[in-house]
Amino acid sequence: MSSHCHIGKTISSHWRPQALGLPFLSPYLQSLGSNFRHGANYATLASTVLLPNTSLFVTGISPFSLAIQLNQMKDFKARVIELQSHGMDHKTLPLPxxxxxxxxxxxxxxxxxxxxxxxxxxxxxxxxxxxxxxxIVATIKELYDDRARTFLVSNLAPIGCFPAFLTELPHNATDLDGSGCMISYNNAVAAYNFMLNQSLDNVRKLLPNATLIYVDTHAVKLELFQHPAAHGFKHGTKACCGTGGGAHNFNPQVFCGNSKVINGSTLTASACPNPQDYVSWDGIHLTEAANMALVHAILGGSYFYPSFPLGKLCHLHTIG
Structure with missing residues (x-):
């Protein structure tokens, strides 16, 4: 990996490139004002790994699955190489x-x-x-065959702690732990994360020149939800931006920033005045403060498996 730490993102939601001295990455599909000099972000809202063309998937899922994003990255790389081969030095594009x-x-x-x-x-x-x-493993292999060498793969979050899922998913009081998180759903996530880690461990043996890192973001998020006060937060499983109040302040009929007339009354999901006190922003995503805590923990290096000295390979900048 180069010392300036160029980031070629396949998909990401929580990484803050400012810590690497870089600006936010432009979305690949953003046609105006994009600058891909330091990387590209292929993420889309509600995207999936598997193709969303079976009866398993509900409406509202993005058509830009991981396979589509991989093809977008390949197309982007081909265009960059073609432009450079014609002597066109674009200041908003990376070098080939x-x-x-x-x-x-x-x-x-x-x-x-x-x-x-x-x-x-x-x-x-x-x-x-x-x-x-x-x-995910197949995508890494394909990128490796295309000369990619350094990969960070984050695991899944403890969905049993998120206000949205606590509101919408069936459970009973016996399924809640001491912090109000759903035990059965978190156990299922933990089982998947173990399987993902094992899968990555197996593929390392097939890609001898790759640096393939499993990032345990799950552990950090679980800690924030279960022990918010220990990290400067007042609310773990309650959303900042929502409506309905209650234990979770989440209404699936009125998402953050929206208003809707329900039973003759207008409900508005508005932000709380003190989002820095909340782990969850809208019931589905973390607040900026929680994301900051997450990134600081990750950049510390103790959540990389195997160990990955990011601080030695890159010049890390203070983010505040």
Whole structure:
């Protein structure tokens, strides 16, 4: 990996490139004002690893699955090489040789897990989760064959702690731990994460020149949800931006920032005045403060498996 730490993102939601001295990465599909000099972000809202063309997937899932994002990356690389071969030095594009030096990050699979939990339950979802891990591994192999060498793969979050899922997924009081998180759903996530880690461990033996790192973001998020006060937060399983109040302040009929007339009354999901006190922003995503805590923990290096000295390979910058 080069010392300037170019990031070629496959998909990501939580990485903060400012810590590497880089600006936010431009979305690949953003046609105006994009600058891909330091990398590209292929992430889309509600994307999945597996193709969303089966009856397993509910509406609202992005058509840009991991396979589509991989093809977008390949197309982007081909265009960069073609332009450079014609002597066109674009200041907003990376140099062609940077693709082999880039850091490829994966943070995907959450929607494969959650999109049908309410309909088919944990056991139903677990039947196709091995395919999710296999597809991630296959994508890494394909990128490796295309000269990519450094990969960071994040595991799945403890969905049993998120206000949205605590509100929508069936459970009873006996399924809640001391912090109010759903035990059965978190156990299912932990089982998938173990399988993903084992899959990555197996593929390392096949890719001798690769640096393939499993990033345990799950452990950090679980710690924030279960012990918010220990990290400067006041609310773990309650959303900042929502409506309805209650233990979780989440209403699936009115998402953050929206208003809707329900039974003759107008409900508005608005932000709380003190988001820095919350782990969850809208019931589904973390707040900026929680993301900051997550990134600081990750960049510390203790959540990389195997150990990956990011602080030695890159000049890390203070983020605040």
């Amino acid at each position: 040789d940077v693709f082999g030096k880039s850091l490829y990050t994966f943070d995907i699979g959450q929607n494969d897990f959650t999109s049908n939990l309410a309909a088919i339950g944990i056991s139903g979802v677990q039947q196709y989760l091995p395919k999710v891990a296999s597809q």
